Amino acid sequence: MTYITKPVNHHPRLKINKLGLTRRDYEGPVSTLCAGCGHDSISAAIVEACFQLNIAAHQVAKLSGIGCSSKTPGYFLKQSHGFNSVHGRMPSIATGANLANHELTYLGVSGDGDTASIGMGQFVHAVRRQLNVVYIIENNGTYGLTKGQFSATSDIESKSKYGEDNLFPAIDLAGMAIHLGASFVARSFSGDKEQLVPLMKAALSHKGFSLIDVISPCVTFNNHKNSTKSYDYIREHNDSVASMTDFIPIGNTITGSYKQGKNLDIPLHDGSILSLQKISKNYNPENKIEAIKKIQQSEQQGKVLTGLLYINPKAKDLKETLDIVDTPLNKLVEKDLCPGKEKINQINSSLK
């Protein structure tokens, strides 16, 4: 743990966004995680993405469960709303909050333990219902907070830091989310912000359930030679379907690095464009079957597939499915909710 606070002193030429804020304004207190933890890099990527999208921090709700990963909302977006819930129960809190006020941007942060073990029952339903949330799994293949037990995403051939074999196969949360109907599914690596930040920006602009499974090495318990979630292993086995993702927010002119024809452009519901520079030639992330096939193929080849794996920009989210009024529920007053005596009488008499 670092004792001092990060000094407010900053580079005088730090960029300023449309809200007049710098990236530093989106930070939080110094992390108490182990130095070098992948989770901290993900926090930094969230900070960068929110800064670039000119998001007002008080319009964001950060929700999490329990785990090192679930602690991280304490270390970014200090002005945002937050709820650090019970182990594995973040999806319920997210669902409730979302229904109460759908106008906020919901950022769920969870771990592989929090999601794939204790929280699995909650997770699958949030996906299935197309809850409008960006759900980030900080996937280190271990229970970091409780000192390094295998999690349900640890690969079968991997070993613990102390040498035990992992006897059970891993759950692939990204593949599973596609099966369950998630409309935005990506995988990335905490050590590759060039890929991660644009993915986050796209996820934040996408309507519906967005999952980003971020491989995030646990430097303390799962960064050893026999780990398949170490910095070295991921760097060696990373197979990117659509790296160099470029996300073009609404109304922004296309940047210089953007090359027409070579990119696959996917318009999102709000008019922004997700532009993918395709590395893998015939990959179409709008094709569910292809996505699932590709994920499994890579797995068989011992590769970690990263990038935007699947997207359905036209999916209906939970609010649409339930046909909920546009005014957020927490803003409806008695007058809106109670039809009044006369109306009740009318209804009552119609039932006589």
Add this chain to the structure above:
Amino acid sequence: MDTKYLFKRHNTWWVKVAVPRTLKKELGFDLRESLKTHDLNEAQKLRWPIVDQFKSKINIARARLENKNLETKSLINAATHNHMPVTDTSDPQYYHKVVDCQYACPAHTPVPEYIRQISQGNYADAYMINWDSNVFPGILGRTCDRPCEPACRRTRTHEKPVAICRLKRVAYDHKGDIRDRLPKAPKKNGKKIALIGAGPASLTVARDLVTLGYELVLFEKDPQAGGLMRTNIPAFRLPVEVLDEEVNQIINLGVETRFNSEIKSMKSLLEEDFDAIFVGTGAPKGRDLFIDSREEGKKNIHIGIDWLTSIAFEHTTSIGKKVIVLGGGNTAMDCCRSSLRLGAEDVKVIVRSPFEDMKASEWEIEDAMEERIPIIDNHVPKKFLLKKGKLVGMEFEKVKPEYDKNGKRSLIPTGENPIIMECDDVLVAIGQYNAYQWIERDIGIEFGEWDMPVVDKTTFQSTHKKIFFGGDAAWGPENIIWAVAHGHQAAISIDKLCKGEDLTNRPDPMTNLVSQKMGVHEWSYDNDISQDKRFLVPHADQKVSLKNLKVEVELGYDEKLAFEEAQRCLNCDVQTVFTESKCIECDACVDICPTDTINFIANDSEEELRKKLRIPAINKDQDLLVSEQLATKRVMVKDEDMCVHCGLCAERCPTAAWDMQTFLYEESRTYSNCTSMDIKNNQPKYA
């Protein structure tokens, strides 16, 4: 003395020999080997064979490279064209440059080191660190031109610099009795040196050489030593007691003084049996203004520096009620403030140029303005006005500045009516110059442009091998700290001359780099950056200070203020040292760095790299720290310009690839007896 091959790591001594730039690829940064001992004395003995071994290894590699170079030169050039080489941090100047204040100081005083001593209450230690390098801490702590302050790293993040100069004063004010720490002159070595002029330049040479056993004879035309520090810097800025203490401190080491002895002929001095002569006679002449009625009004028209001298020696004790001071430099500021204290009621400073272009230091102008002295700019003096043979005023022409394409300024008359100002006295403070009528032109000293002697910039030797120049005498008016820096270099040269050594072979500075790690996240320096604004130095009540020439205006920081101000220092000498082999490229340091200085990026030419960093590095005065290639084929590039030395990169690094190490840089001097390094314990002497 030669400790540069030894360094300490994990409590054992190692030998390190730097590899020349051209051989880095083949041999790496430096060659090093542990001596496997904790004991310095033993290490001293063990090191030489290993040093020799390393040196021969380098020589062999060099020979091989030179043969190969013939064929592959063009290839190598092409390769380095789009790659920045690995930074050679073993070059003493690399980290020195990062310590902006020390680098900017002409005498290279280890500033952060003495500031840390102040914050620990070790005032005497802080004083001695200063005394070693700048000789006059009490004087300079009140009067220094402080080139260190505009360089201070605090200004990078748009804050006011640390009050480096006034903290130096704190070291003097609170030092207590340090007499037993001063060196004693050893047995005389039989060499005799003459010093002409007793200003700071000569006194520095005296301090540096008397401690080596030289016999020094100091000739001064005035009755006391100190030069312009005594005759021109007014007592309300520099109390006589402070001056006396620090000047006598040197003379009492055993310097022979000959006061009231103006040297009138260099030729006859040369005939005496001196082994070397140092000329530290300053720039003793004040510039005059020859306009109408100068001669007729001379009774009430004074040359600024001469007038200040006559105040210092109490020949002048009063002045007229209305005073005009001509000039925009520091002398003008001292003249106007002195006038007020001698009883003038209406004092004005009149400057030819625009206010922004005034030569005086910002703080001197501020102090004059605080005493409500008006500064009137863009007025060119045209004539002195007399009535019945007595000066009554001056006539000025109003001008406005115009700048041409190259930014060159000219002052264009506005065409308005001439401006008349009344006055009883005029002080002309428009510059100083040197005068060498006493040096014969046939004795081997070559004179060049402006009738100034030709002096070597490194050795301070004139074209006569025994005669050296320094301070204002060498290249015209500067300031005290430059005079001191010149003095140190001249002393080195004189020592070398007397030993029959090559003067151009200058001694290396002494450096040391020591880790400050104490625990996982604990450092032996305070890395939590103070967010306080610069503290103001309290001033004496003007009701008292404006009436008495001898009342010091500034009161200095008390201990509490000194502590708070010292906390503002960023400890820029605590360097970020990167070990590429340990880095796992986790990005933790990149994410935590408050000023975005750290980058992991594909190598490129310097120009391209500077552009491609997270925030482009535009200040070319500061280097980029470039690592060897890492596992991902990228390199770590750090922009030294913006680092605030918070140590967070090292705290958040899981593998200790970053370490915070204190870099001590001691400029070489002949007086080396008292360096701030305690080599035996491998830590600063005064820690």
